[in-house]
Amino acid sequence: MSGPGREPRRPARWWRRLSLRTRLTVIAATAIAVSVFLAFQVASELMDRELRDTAENELRADSRVLAAAAERAGPARVELAPYPGAGRLSRVILADGSTRTPAGQPALPPVSEHALRVARGESADLMESEDTDDDGYHVYTLRAGDGAVQVARATDDSPLNQFGFGMLLIGLLCVAGGALVGRTVARTGLAPIDRLTAAAVRVAYTRDIDADIPDEGGGEIRRLIQSINDMLAALRDSRRAQRLLAEDAAHELKTPLTSLRLNVELLIRLDRRGTLDTALSARSRTRLLDDLGAQVAELSTLVAELTDLARGDVNDESTEALDLADVVVAAATRARSRVPDIEIALDVTPVWVSGRPAALQRAVLNLIDNAGKWSPADRPVQVRLRAEGASAVLEVDDAGPGIDAADVPRVFDRFYRADSARALPGSGLGLSIVQRVVDAHGGRVAVARSARGGALLRVSLPAAT
Template sequence: MLVATAVAVAVAAVALACWVTTRERLTEQLDTTLSQVKPNDDAIRLLTASCTNQLPGDVQIVTGPYTIQLVTAVGTEPCTQPDKSAIPVQPSDRVVAAGVRKSATHTTDAANGTAMRVYTTTIPNQERRGVAVSVAIPMDQVTDPLNQLALVLLIVSGIGVVGAGAAGLWVARSGLRPVDELTEAVEHVARTEDLTVRIPVEGEDEIARLSRSFNSMTASLATSRDLQAQLIADAGHELRTPLTSLRTNVELLARSEETGRAIPPDDRKALMTSVKAQMTELASLIGDLQELARPDAAQPGPLQVVALHDITRTALQRARLRGPELTITAELAPWYVRAEPAALERAVVNVLDNAVKFSPPGATIDVILHRGELTVRDRGPGIPADELPHVFERFWRSPSARQLPGSGLGLSIVARTVQQAGGTITLTPAADDGPGTVASIRLPGAPQPPPEL
């Protein structure tokens, strides 16, 4: 409708301009023709004689298609040739007869209702004062071609408007078909929550870009939902084991109280120690889950320039408390990075905790920070080559480590924190003699902050 309306307005404007221009040109040509018709003195005398009934009956005034009449400056009736209809005198005609103007042109209706184009001019003979001669011709020489032109313009304009409307409808339907498909897909997703819907993409226009964006969005949503479902399933699986063990121990304690059968002190102490360890494991697991489930987990906190060597030194103190039977050596060169301090400290602590957890009693752990690379080398059993690609996955735990405490989320949190700081982390088997694993964290440096005043 918009296209048809725009075309109709444009065509109407062009047609009107064409019609008006043609009318002006035809009228100018008619005026030129009338100005060239100049009755001589004989024709004027015959016309005067006919108006005074002095013209013999066998004498006729032949003027062809023109009508000639005499106009006076005063208000007397004009003198019109006998075989023509009188033409009303206009004030401009009397102004010419009075000698104020040389000529005047206008359009008026004759006594018989015919539209006439009138050209009035002074009489060449200067003896006839106060009299002018008017030459008129029917306007059908102008109106007939104009009517034909108007009919042609109307037909052509109608065809153009109808064609433009049909073309606009076809273009609109063709252009909006992908939008309709996109709308149907969105409604389908909203109704069924089926994120596998994909829209066929054709071309490189805006609709194609919109379709590709929608497909990318649904694919991302589907991946996110799958990851969420996997996280829930893995979390349920990991929570089930400590909860089952904790429930068994609590039920054993409750049964002892209900039946009055006391549990031996050593067994009761071991049972309470197990309950405490299971609760600690649950608290750690829930904390890791909360860390992963935070709405802003994918976005780093406010980044600051922090001293990686200071953070590592603080983490080493905690690691030595957790593994007092181990020897932990440290060579820490100053290195400043841009990161979230709390998250970076937790990442370093997690890496050191893994080294402490898997190191045998009396073993040595080497920690080196040199030019932005923090390496932690333990003497544990090491990680098989086929398990290395999975160590940073959520809830993944090596079969040999399933009996040890942990949630399987520590290294995934470390990897995310390091990536947010613009660095990388790798786990590789120890290259020197003996078993063990080397964890390497590489972080880009930052300008050293100015000293505080």
């Protein structure tokens, strides 16, 4: 059962199901049909008015000739020529209301009260339109002597009918021509879109996004093609980034997985032989188990960072106004719990920003973890937060050896690790995640040398108003 509000939508749904080419054809044909109809109405009205004015002028001229004769001889004695069988009709109206008509003339409509008043001299001349069952007449009454004369012509609609028939034929031809022209224009105008559609279908079918769609046309079509090419370029970049991420992840996972597999296979082999207790001393077993635990932890960290990095900017966490000082303190607390030996010196002031709390805390935690790897045990990692103008500035300062100038351009690349850092734990993803989070918040991150000789990582984020 259809609701009351669904019925008006059916024409709209029918219209939307039509192709764009058919819509343009219908619109063109409809526009021409409406134009022809309006032109016919205007032309018919002008032609009818012109014919009526011409007929009335002829009646006035004929009545003046007959009135002059009636005034000379008198209405009762004026000679009326026999009716020739066609043309105008005439009669004389006497003061008593009686009439005289030419011999053989068809009967005219009865004399109207207004015409009798003209015959009695009570009114001026009169133009009337009389309609009978068979014909209609234009009748002009003019005072003549002590009576009046009337001249009439039968209304002739044949010129208008012929004109209307001609306009109908012209209108049909124009509508058909307009539909043909609209179809041709639509086909020509939509040809670039057809080629664009074919190219898009080809890309969807072959999954080949390396070839751009040829740029053709102008205006909206060119902008559409450029937008699709930009989309294809973005897809290519995304596919390239995914492929690079997969290759780098496979490379980084290979080493810890190989080491973990070898250690586990060694334990399994010794256990099957029953020589686990005799082949490995308690100290060796403890060291092997610690090594396994470290490798599992490294794999867990790497997988977590890969997952976070692969998600990109897709995040369900909502943006909110927050105090960045709270985020920094929470990140420092997590860093101390993960690495109890790390010493962190905080110097933070409240600065409000608009951002995602968990993402920002992850970025700060990565900065502190990176600094903690390099800073000596007796030299704390210094974390400073302050407001500078319209920005919140976070600085993480370590007292390590610093970053070589050759490594600075690549320090935020995925999986990049300097030669001096390859022996240290880590995946090479921490600073890459930092840059992604900072970029997503409209900020900047930079590397410099600190006053203590180590690395200084400086993050600037827009402060909230």
